[in-house]
Amino acid sequence: MQLSAPPASLWGTSRAELLTAYYNNTTKQAVVQTEFSEGRIVIAAFTLSGVPIMTMVWQPTVGTTAKTYFEVENLTPSFIIADLQLALWPEAVLNAHIEGTEVAVHLAGDSRAVTQAGKAVVHIKKSGDTIFISHIDKGYEISLETIK
Numbered sequence: 748m749q750l751s752a753p754p755a756s757l758w759g760t761s762r763a764e765l766l767t768a769y770y771n772n773t774t775k776q777a778v779v780q781t782e783f784s785e786g787r788i789v790i791a792a793f794t795l796s797g798v799p800i801m802t803m804v805w806q807p808t809v810g811t812t813a814k815t816y817f818e819v820e821n822l823t824p825s826f827i828i829a830d831l832q833l834a835l836w837p838e839a840v841l842n843a844h845i846e847g848t849e850v851a852v853h854l855a856g857d858s859r860a861v862t863q864a865g866k867a868v869v870h871i872k873k874s875g876d877t878i879f880i881s882h883i884d885k886g887y888e889i890s891l892e893t894i895k
Contacts, residue, residue: 834871859872
């Protein structure tokens with residue numbers, strides 16, 4: 748997927764969420780603050796006790812720059828940005844930036860699926876204040892619960 752700038756509907760908005768990641772029979776949690784502007788996405792992640800984990804900035808002309816405050820296993824900044832985009836960007840924008848043959852994003856109510864050759868590789872479901880992202884092909888799941 749080619750990453751793209753935030754849609755105008757997100758400019759000037761921010762999100763505070765409890766991120767829970769499930770991978771390889773382990774569960775990790777972090778508090779994540781995300782801000783969107785016309786040409787930028789800024790993410791800061793903290794442990795539950797408030798210790799900084801990382802900061803990340805994505806810009807279309809620069810790409811992703813990230814600073815981690817301690818080593819985080821299997822952390823790929825561009826995957827984090829892609830997950831946010833898959834969950835929040837409009838379907839038409841996503842489909843315009845999907846690369847590869849037979850790859851598409853399908854929206855059905857509160858669910859989205861990314862398919863490749865007709866097979867689901869990512870499933871996204873919104874339920875109340877929580878977004879669930881399941882990467883079937885990569886074997887991990889993430890939930891993002893809005894902090895109020």
